[in-house]
Structure formats: C-alpha cells, structure tokens
Amino acid sequence: MSVQRRDYGDLLVLMALACFTLWYLMDAISVSSQVQNLLLILPLSVLVLAIIALEFVLRLKHGTLFRASDEEEPLYRTLPVVGLFAVYVLSLETLGFDIATVAFIALFLVLKGERNWLLLAGFSVAFGLGTAFFFSQMLPYPMTLLLLPS
Amino acid sequence: MIDFDAVQQSMVLLFSSFDPWIVVVPGIVLGLIFGATPGLQISMAMAIFLPITMYMDFVQAMLFLTAIFTGGSFGAGIPAILMNIPGTSSAIATAFDGYPMARNGQHNQALGIALASSVIGVLMGYVILFIMIQPLSVMVLKLGPAEMFIVILWGMTLIASLKGEQVLKGLMVGFVGLLAGTIGFSEIGLARGTMGQTYLLDGIPVIPAMMGMFAASELFKLANKGFIVESEDSRKVRIGEILSGCKMAFRYPGVMLRGGLIGVFVGAVPGVGSSVSNLLSYVEAKRRDEDPESFGKGNPKGVVASESANSTSEAGSMATLLALGIPGGGATAVMLAAFAMHNITGGPQFIREQTDVVYAIIFANFAQVFLLIVVGLLFIPVLANIVKVPMRYLIPSVLVLAVMGSFGLTGNMTGPVTVLIFAVIGWILRHYGYSVPAAVIGLLLGSLAEKSLLHSYQISGGDFTYLFGRPVALGILALLLLSLFGQPLMNRFKAYRAARA
Numbered sequence: 001m002s003v004q005r006r007d008y009g010d011l012l013v014l015m016a017l018a019c020f021t022l023w024y025l026m027d028a029i030s031v032s033s034q035v036q037n038l039l040l041i042l043p044l045s046v047l048v049l050a051i052i053a054l055e056f057v058l059r060l061k062h063g064t065l066f067r068a069s070d071e072e073e074p075l076y077r078t079l080p081v082v083g084l085f086a087v088y089v090l091s092l093e094t095l096g097f098d099i100a101t102v103a104f105i106a107l108f109l110v111l112k113g114e115r116n117w118l119l120l121a122g123f124s125v126a127f128g129l130g131t132a133f134f135f136s137q138m139l140p141y142p143m144t145l146l147l148l149p150s
Numbered sequence: 151m152i153d154f155d156a157v158q159q160s161m162v163l164l165f166s167s168f169d170p171w172i173v174v175v176p177g178i179v180l181g182l183i184f185g186a187t188p189g190l191q192i193s194m195a196m197a198i199f200l201p202i203t204m205y206m207d208f209v210q211a212m213l214f215l216t217a218i219f220t221g222g223s224f225g226a227g228i229p230a231i232l233m234n235i236p237g238t239s240s241a242i243a244t245a246f247d248g249y250p251m252a253r254n255g256q257h258n259q260a261l262g263i264a265l266a267s268s269v270i271g272v273l274m275g276y277v278i279l280f281i282m283i284q285p286l287s288v289m290v291l292k293l294g295p296a297e298m299f300i301v302i303l304w305g306m307t308l309i310a311s312l313k314g315e316q317v318l319k320g321l322m323v324g325f326v327g328l329l330a331g332t333i334g335f336s337e338i339g340l341a342r343g344t345m346g347q348t349y350l351l352d353g354i355p356v357i358p359a360m361m362g363m364f365a366a367s368e369l370f371k372l373a374n375k376g377f378i379v380e381s382e383d384s385r386k387v388r389i390g391e392i393l394s395g396c397k398m399a400f401r402y403p404g405v406m407l408r409g410g411l412i413g414v415f416v417g418a419v420p421g422v423g424s425s426v427s428n429l430l431s432y433v434e435a436k437r438r439d440e441d442p443e444s445f446g447k448g449n450p451k452g453v454v455a456s457e458s459a460n461s462t463s464e465a466g467s468m469a470t471l472l473a474l475g476i477p478g479g480g481a482t483a484v485m486l487a488a489f490a491m492h493n494i495t496g497g498p499q500f501i502r503e504q505t506d507v508v509y510a511i512i513f514a515n516f517a518q519v520f521l522l523i524v525v526g527l528l529f530i531p532v533l534a535n536i537v538k539v540p541m542r543y544l545i546p547s548v549l550v551l552a553v554m555g556s557f558g559l560t561g562n563m564t565g566p567v568t569v570l571i572f573a574v575i576g577w578i579l580r581h582y583g584y585s586v587p588a589a590v591i592g593l594l595l596g597s598l599a600e601k602s603l604l605h606s607y608q609i610s611g612g613d614f615t616y617l618f619g620r621p622v623a624l625g626i627l628a629l630l631l632l633s634l635f636g637q638p639l640m641n642r643f644k645a646y647r648a649a650r651a
Contacts, residue, residue: 009582013579017323020330021329028343031342036337036338039603040599041332045329048322048326055318055319058318075578077374082574085366085573092563092566101554104546105547108545108546109542109546112373112541113542123543127547131551135554135555140561141558141562
C-alpha cells in the first residue's frame with residue numbers, strides 16, 4: 001500500500017490567488033467606489049473568488065486538497081537555480097551587467113556539474129561579455145558596466 | 151473583395167528597399183531553432199527577440215515575427231519525428247505517425263513530408279487570409295465594445311478550457327490575469343493596485359512579464375535535465391531522401407486541403423489555434439481513411455494532416471489578430487505587444503486604414519514559404535544536433551538574453567525585476583498545472599477588456615437590456631456558454647442515452 005505525500009503547495013497557490021484578488025478589490029474600492037472604477041474589477045473579483053471557492057469545495061469533496069503536483073520534479077530541486085537567477089537580476093546594478101552575467105553563467109555551470117574549467121571559464125567570459133557588450137552598444141540607455149567601456 | 155490599390159502600395163512597401171527582407175531569414179532560422187528544441191516555444195523566441203523589433207519599422211518587425219512563426223511551425227515537427235518529442239504543442243499529432251516512420255527507417259521521408267505539408271499549409275492559409283481579410287474587416291466593423299468584451303471573455307474561456315479537466319484552474323488564472331492587467335491608471339484616471347510605486351502607474355510591464363512567464367519559467371522546469379533529449383542515438387539525415395519525402399506529401403492532396411481548412415478556421419478561434427487544430431485534423435484524417443488502423447504505425451497521411459493544420463493555423467490566428475486585435479495564442483500575443491510597441495492597434499480600423507500594410511504582411515509570407523524550403527533543407531541536419539546541447543549551457547544563455555532584452559524594453563531595472571517575479575510565478579503555476587498562456591493573455595487583455603466594458607456602459611447608460619438589441623453579442627455569448635458547458639452537457643446526454651438503451 002502506498003502512502004500519498006501531502007503537498008500544501010497547490011492549496012497555497014489557491015490561497016495566494018484569493019488573497020491577491022481580495023487585496024486588489026479592496027485597493028480599487030479604497031481609490032473610488034464609482035461604478036466606472038469597479039465596473040470590471042468588482043464582478044470579476046467576485047467571479048474569481050467564487051471559482052476559487054468552488055475549486056476548494058470540489059477538492060475537499062474528492063479528497064484531493066493536498067494532492068501532489070503531476071510534475072515529477074519537486075519544486076525544491078529547482079530552487080538553487082531560481083535563487084541564482086534572483087541573485088543575478090538583483091546584482092546587475094551593483095556588479096554591472098558584464099561581471100554579473102559572467103558570474104551567473106559560470107556559477108550556473110558549476111551548479112549543474114560542469115567540471116571542465118577551461119570550457120566553463122571560456123564560455124562564461126565569451127558569452128557574458130559578448131552579450132553585455134552587444135546590448136550596451138545597441139540600447140539607447142546607459143547600462144551599468146564595470147569592466148567593459150560604457 | 152480585394153483592394154488592388156492597396157495591393158500596389160503593399161508592393162512598394164515590400165520592394166522599394168531590401169530592408170524588410172533582411173530580417174526574414176534570421177527569423178525563420180530562429181523559429182526553426184526554437185520550434186525544433188523541445189521545451190523552447192515559438193512564443194518564447196518571439197518574446198525574447200521582441201525588444202529588437204523596437205528598432206525596426208512596423209512592416210519589418212511583422213516580417214521578422216511572422217518568419218519566426220513560420221519557421222517554428224515546421225521546426226516543432228523535427229524532434230516530434232526524430233525523437234517522439236513534439237517541439238511545441240502544435241506538433242503533438244506529428245509524433246503519432248512521424249516517430250513510427252522514423253523507427254521504420256523512414257525518418258528522412260517523414261521530415262520531407264513535414265516540410266512540404268508545412269510549406270503548403272502556410273501558403274494555403276495566407277491565400278485564404280488574402281481573399282477573406284476585407285470581408286472579415288467589414289464584418290468585424292459591426293462589432294461594438296460590447297461584442298469586443300464578450301469576444302475577450304470567450305477567448306479567455308477557450309484558452310482556459312484547453313487543459314481539459316483543469317478548466318476551473320485555467321479560468322481562475324485567466325481572470326486573475328485580467329484583473330492584474332488593469333493595475334495602474336484606468337480610463338477615468340484612477341490608479342489602482344500600484345502600492346505607491348510610480349513604475350506601476352502604466353500597469354505591469356507586459357512584455358517582460360510575458361518573457362518571465364513563457365521563457366524563464368519553462369527553463370526553470372528543465373533546469374535539472376542534462377539534455378533536452380537524453381538518448382545519444384543520433385540519426386543521420388540525408389537531403390535526397392528528404393526531397394523524396396516532399397514529393398510523397400503531394401500524394402495526399404485531400405488530407406492536406408482538409409488539414410489546411412481545419413487549421414485556418416480553428417486557428418482563427420482565440421485560444422484554440424494550432425495546439426488543437428493538428429489534433430482535430432489528425433482525428434479527421436484517421437476517421438475518414440479506408441485503413442484507420444494503420445494510423446499510429448507510420449502512416450504518412452498522419453504527418454500530412456498534422457503539419458498542414460498547424461502551419462495553416464498561423465494565418466488563422468493572424469486573421470483574428472489583424473481583424474479583432476485579439477491574440478489567438480502565445481505567439482500572436484507577442485505580436486500584439488509588437489503592435490503596441492509601434493503604437494498600432496489591431497482591429498477593423500487598422501485593416502481599413504492600413505490595408506497596404508496588411509497585404510504586405512500577407513505577401514511577405516508567400517515569399518517566406520519559399521525561403522522556408524531552402525532554409526529548412528539547409529538547417530534540418532544542423533537542427534537535429536541542437537537537442538545535443540547540454541541544458542546547463544542552453545538555460546543560462548537564454549535567461550541572460552531575456553534579462554538584457556527586458557532591460558532594453560524598459561530602460562531601467564523594472565524590466566529584469568519583472569522578468570524575475572513573473573518567472574517565479576509562471577514556474578509555480580506550471581508546476582501545479584495552471585494554464586500559463588491563460589494568465590499571460592489575461593494580463594495582456596485586462597485593460598482592453600475594462601475599456602470595452604466601460605465604453606459599453608457609457609453607450610448603454612448602464613441599461614443591461616441594451617445587450618438584447620445586439621444579436622452578434624448574444625450569438626458570441628451563446629458560443630461562450632457552449633464552449634464552457636457544451637461538452638459536459640453532451641457527455642451527460644450520452645450517458646443518459648446509454649443508460650436508457
């Protein structure tokens with residue numbers, strides 16, 4: 001007999017969608033309760049909350065409230081990659097687009113098991129500096145760069 | 151039916167300089183690469199390279215994006231045939247018979263059939279679009295804001311219903327997307343949901359959000375895969391046999407024509423598009439065949455049916471985009487964003503006032519068909535190798551392009567941060583089986599839906615009986631209800647009849 005793993009994630013997503021809907025409705029009402037302002041937001045929010053409630057009741061009825069995702073890969077296994085991407089995006093202005101990009105690619109390769117150090121360094125430096133240089137030349141806005149000429 | 155003055159002007163637009171054509175071959179190549187790489191989507195390619203179109207004029211931008219679309223439609227069939235892994239959902243049915251053909255040693259022929267069917271499909275679709283675009287624009291001119299609003303809701307419902315048993319989840323995120331799409335200043339000048347942040351006054355930056363949801367979130371999902379295709383069993387590709395496969399496709403003109411018609415009409419329905427048309431065409435080809443049992447075992451007709459339908463869908467979804475300003479799916483949603491970037495609003499007025507531009511897009515696609523043959527034959531051997539690139543190199547490269555591209559769109563860190571936030575949201579939604587396209591299309595159409603509803607309210611003076619005087623609106627509403635409740639009601643009726651029998 002197999003014991004099914006409990007997964008609270010889907011329920012949390014459902015709650016997050018409900019919370020966002022409620023918060024947005026409240027915010028819109030606090031700005032103005034005119035019909036023109038709430039014409040779409042109010043009925044749509046009510047509809048979304050009703051659908052969420054229906055989904056909740058149906059899952060409760062079928063005993064699938066804590067059903068695990070159909071995906072084979074659990075979310076936590078991808079977390080390091082998501083975290084690395086978040087650090088990359090948030091460090092762009094501090095480290096500069098050039099250094100941050102080279103570091104991101106190199107760390108990603110290390111994280112995913114690349115042990116050919118020559119290939120790792122060559123690819124991350126060439127691709128990172130190449131794209132940063134290309135975009136800095138193409139875009140009309142100033143890009144933060146530490147190594148390359150801006 | 152055909153405005154010949156506009157035809158002449160469109161020729162001037164296309165052939166007065168070589169500029170519009172410079173981007174076509176790179177577009178087809180990009181489409182082939184993204185379409186042929188399972189996990190990468192055509193919409194993803196278009197979203198990533200969308201910022202570049204900001205530096206092109208509108209016709210050139212459209213040529214570039216439709217070239218990606220055309221290349222991607224065929225590209226998706228390559229891994230479906232060689233590895234039984236459809237590059238995108240539009241090539242699912244291609245794998246049903248393409249892969250058995252490959253296993254029988256006919257992979258070159260199968261690739262040739264797919265190429266010829268795609269080429270004829272695109273050609274057929276745009277010929278129909280060329281003939282029908284004027285009457286279509288006259289017809290849609292009769293649509294007011296009330297009809298537009300119901301069409302948006304219908305499209306959302308269809309997109310949300312794609313995942314079969316998870317309709318509620320699709321509707322949920324689609325409608326939440328619509329709500330999020332109204333964040334920022336409204337039509338009447340009130341700012342909602344901005345949390346005091348000035349960069350949200352214009353709303354959520356839709357294109358970076360789309361890049362995050364479509365591209366980055368899908369790559370997160372693939373992060374722990376060593377290769378897209380783990381098998382090292384590489385297959386040799388021979389041009390001569392591919393060409394004989396091309397000829398083979400013409401042995402089944404009926405299957406091709408039916409697939410094309412299904413593709414163009416199903417493709418025109420918002421949210422349905424090529425993902426469904428290839429399956430419908432395949433089912434229809436099998437149902438009408440003298441030997442339905444041979445399907446799924448390497449019947450070339452299966453490949454013809456699927457590929458002709460998914461390629462024709464491109465023209466179908468372009469019809470909806472041009473005539474109504476409504477994207478039929480992910481790829482046309484990106485095109486709608488390109489329209490916005492060039493301050494162009496798709497719809498009846500656009501077709502009426504800029505018919506030459508519309509014709510230029512259609513004619514350029516006729517030319518793209520021939521370029522697809524050449525590029526397709528040259529790139530098939532190369533593309534077969536893309537699936538051998540380790541994911542650890544592919545993922546960071548595409549993420550970097552998305553981040554830099556989004557920075558280019560907003561000119562500040564709002565773009566990259568939006569990509570990050572929506573990548574995480576998309577990743578979680580995907581993991582728990584929510585429809586990401588429904589959320590993205592909701593986000594994209596939120597403000598348009600609110601504007602249409604507000605205009606209907608102002609025209610009707612708040613009187614809901616106004617709707618009863620608009621038969622088209624009622625008709626679309628009936629279709630909306632039918633797409634929501636039709637199948638469950640039919641199932642119940644069948645069960646009832648079976649119980650009585």
